[in-house]
Amino acid sequence: MELLNTELLQKMITKIVRTVVREELAKRGEVIDQKMFNRKCAAKYLGVSGTYIDTAVKSGQLDPTLPGNGETKFYLREDLDRFAEQGKDYLQRVI
Structure with a gap:
């Protein structure tokens, strides 16, 4: 078998x-063929708020690819996709 x-x-x-x-x-x-997102666009891409993005960054769950000038941070689409997949896996473990 x-x-x-x-x-x-x-x-x-x-x-x-x-x-x-x-x-x-x-x-x-x-x-969306865009490869890099600022905070606002990253939040829209993931369907979350900007505050959620900030919290994910502060907790180390999401790292900006290019920190920018300290105010503006940029994220790669691949990193955002990976972050979303990890969140989905977490939800499956909780349920």
Whole structure:
């Protein structure tokens, strides 16, 4: 009997879902190809408040890629995606 590799299956499903969501957003004209975000745009991209971003940075959960001039911080899309995925994993453990 062959066992199902759930980790590999999860990665495949995640890749397929991302592709489908991206295609759907493209149809709507809402694809975000932006690579770097300031605080306000990062919050909008994640669907959270700017205060939430500030809290994540202060707690060490999210690091700005380019700290800017001390006031303006910039975040890479890949880092924001990783942060969102980690939050999803945390929610699954809590439920």
